[in-house]
Amino acid sequence: MNMNDITLMNEEMYRLMAQRFKAMAEPARLMILQLLKDHELTVGEIAELTGMKHGTASANLVALAKAGLVTSRREGTRMYYRVSSEMVLKICDIACDCIRQEIEEMVKMGMGDSMIVK
Secondary structure: OOOOHHHHHHHHHHHHEEEEHOOOHHHHHHHHHHHOOOOOOOOOHHHHHHOHHHHHHHHHHHHHHOOOOEEEEEEEOOOEEEEOOOOHHHHHHHHHHHHHHHHHHHHOOHHHHHHHOO
């Protein structure tokens, strides 16, 4: 393996990482990932639990699947979706922990009002 091979592997890895983070950059998709944390759900169930329209939930699932974050299986006429890897959930948990920590620090410093993103 030469330096060009290593560079190409790194570039591809970074491209795939960016693709996954881009797919996770929507609050609705993060909500879906959390719903799929403990069990499989259908598009209809996800739509009902989130208040999304069926088409919106479906489009978000397609984006998550395209990025490799969720997988699906067919059972009769229904498609069941699940998180593709425990690592996806770990990424979400780490991000949430960081945000919680930042909020706690801001509250301690009396800057609780600046937590609201406009």
